[in-house]
Amino acid sequence: MSLVVPAPVTRIMNILQERNYPSYLVGGCVRDCLLGKIPHDWDICTPAPIAQIRPLFEEKGYYVAATGLRHGTLTVIDRGHPYEITVFRKKSDFAAVHGKKAGKKKGMPETASLQEDLELRDFTINSIAWSEQEGIVDPFGGVKDLQAQRLRCACSAQERLTEDPLRIMRALRFAALLNFTIDPALKEAVYQTLSLLKNVAVERITSELYRFMQAPGIRVAALLREYAEVFCTVMPELKPMIGFDQNNFHHSYDVWEHTMKAMEACPRDEDIVLKFTILFHDMGKPASYTVDAEGVGHFYGHGEVSRKLCAGIMKRLRFDTKTASEVRTLVEVHDARVEVNTRSIRRWLNRLGLEQFERLLIMKTCDAAGQNPRFWPEREAYVNSLRAGLQEILAQDSCFSLKDLAVKGSDLIAVGYQTGSVLGRCLQRLLDEVLDERLPNEKDALLAKAVSWLVKTKRSG
Numbered sequence: 001m002s003l004v005v006p007a008p009v010t011r012i013m014n015i016l017q018e019r020n021y022p023s024y025l026v027g028g029c030v031r032d033c034l035l036g037k038i039p040h041d042w043d044i045c046t047p048a049p050i051a052q053i054r055p056l057f058e059e060k061g062y063y064v065a066a067t068g069l070r071h072g073t074l075t076v077i078d079r080g081h082p083y084e085i086t087v088f089r090k091k092s093d094f095a096a097v098h099g100k101k102a103g104k105k106k107g108m109p110e111t112a113s114l115q116e117d118l119e120l121r122d123f124t125i126n127s128i129a130w131s132e133q134e135g136i137v138d139p140f141g142g143v144k145d146l147q148a149q150r151l152r153c154a155c156s157a158q159e160r161l162t163e164d165p166l167r168i169m170r171a172l173r174f175a176a177l178l179n180f181t182i183d184p185a186l187k188e189a190v191y192q193t194l195s196l197l198k199n200v201a202v203e204r205i206t207s208e209l210y211r212f213m214q215a216p217g218i219r220v221a222a223l224l225r226e227y228a229e230v231f232c233t234v235m236p237e238l239k240p241m242i243g244f245d246q247n248n249f250h251h252s253y254d255v256w257e258h259t260m261k262a263m264e265a266c267p268r269d270e271d272i273v274l275k276f277t278i279l280f281h282d283m284g285k286p287a288s289y290t291v292d293a294e295g296v297g298h299f300y301g302h303g304e305v306s307r308k309l310c311a312g313i314m315k316r317l318r319f320d321t322k323t324a325s326e327v328r329t330l331v332e333v334h335d336a337r338v339e340v341n342t343r344s345i346r347r348w349l350n351r352l353g354l355e356q357f358e359r360l361l362i363m364k365t366c367d368a369a370g371q372n373p374r375f376w377p378e379r380e381a382y383v384n385s386l387r388a389g390l391q392e393i394l395a396q397d398s399c400f401s402l403k404d405l406a407v408k409g410s411d412l413i414a415v416g417y418q419t420g421s422v423l424g425r426c427l428q429r430l431l432d433e434v435l436d437e438r439l440p441n442e443k444d445a446l447l448a449k450a451v452s453w454l455v456k457t458k459r460s461g
Helices: 007-018 028-034 050-058 091-097 114-119 142-148 157-163 167-178 184-192 194-199 202-212 217-226 228-234 236-241 255-264 272-280 302-316 321-333 342-352 354-369 373-395 409-414 421-435 443-460
Strands: 024-026 043-046 063-068 073-078 081-087 129-131 135-137
Touching: 007 043, 007 050, 007 073, 007 081, 024 028, 024 114, 028 129, 028 142, 050 063, 050 073, 050 081, 063 081, 157 167, 157 184, 167 184, 167 194, 167 202, 167 217, 167 228, 184 194, 194 228, 217 228, 217 255, 217 272, 228 236, 236 255, 236 302, 255 272, 255 354, 272 302, 272 321, 272 354, 302 321, 321 354, 342 354, 342 373, 342 421, 354 373, 409 421, 409 443, 421 443
Parallel strands: 043 081
Antiparallel strands: 024 043, 024 129, 063 073, 073 081, 129 135
16 A cells, blocks of 8 residues: 655655665554545654664654654654654653663663564554555554544553553544544553553643543544543542532523533634633533522622633643633633624624634533523523624724724823823723714714713713
8 A cells, every 4th residue: 555645745755765764654544544634744754773764864854853762763854844754662662751770871762673662552553654665554553543533552552551651641642633433442541551651741631631622522422421430530620510400490401511512513623712711611500509489599709610620720731821711700600691683793793802802702602502401492592692792893893992992092182191001091091982872983974972071071070
């Protein structure tokens, strides 16, 4: 079988071959090619001693970066594009990388055979190699697993996960994104090694969570259900949701299953802000639960409690600042009542911005999808009315932020305002007048109102 390989990759492989070092494409790039996808990265492996790779390419005019010597990896730069070259690895290399005793110098992996290297890769679908001379090299049945849409480890699943416990999260990520089933032996190994996740850097876990959340909501929900213990190990704040009876006629499911139903309804595959909002939005319900005189359960203020809980998770897992801020905001307001009129919608647009407000509407639809089906028609109609109001505002090119205001600070200075806080307060007052539909967003009308305020202030002073 032949693969369509970019010219820079072929050149790099040929340079190795010229020195009698076999070279192979390996891992994700081979997997993606076999799945009919265009690889994002092209990784090359070779038995060449790592100490000889750098001078070999530098003498050919390449820039070589020592990006992963600890893992036996160098990066060759060709016309600004990076290509990783990794030396064949064996078990002792993993021992050195993960701080165990090994009979060799730390950070300088010894060369091994291709089969040894492929055995140590996370899953069989990533244990496939290719070279122009040999074609597909697949000692562990990765091609068949691709065809069967099955995720499996080469040889011992427990050994593979113990070598790098992050593979627990990688397994769930691949299963979600590729829609693959997880082999029973791998599933068993996940639970056998689950406690080792505590030894993994939180940044690595968060990276996998981000990518996991980019899968379709129905797959995300299915894996959250099946592997709840894994996710609760990473985010123990989720655990009280599981099996928590809402005891309210508006709900047909416990808090966790309600969240899963909402996740299934999410229409945006790659919007991780929305996905994390759905996951976290009712996390505060168990701590907010009260029962009224009729025995009905309520969750007053659960949005704020959920916000605090998810803020703690995102800080601990070191979410990026933008994602964390947007998720916190949406979790807090997910249950807020937006009135079906343009004035109210403008106010919310001013508070959240267009992108976040659109997410809020989607969140409300997803939330309703996980509640008692009896109330779905009216809740769907409510959100559709908000969407119609939003489209009306957008069609009118309406103003809902200071940057949309028809006057700027310089315009107010021209009619007599001084720079400073007074100027800022005047702009905000004008925006409030427009948002509340007391003034049109027109320069002449806004300036006339601003001048009248200025005159009134001078008279009273």
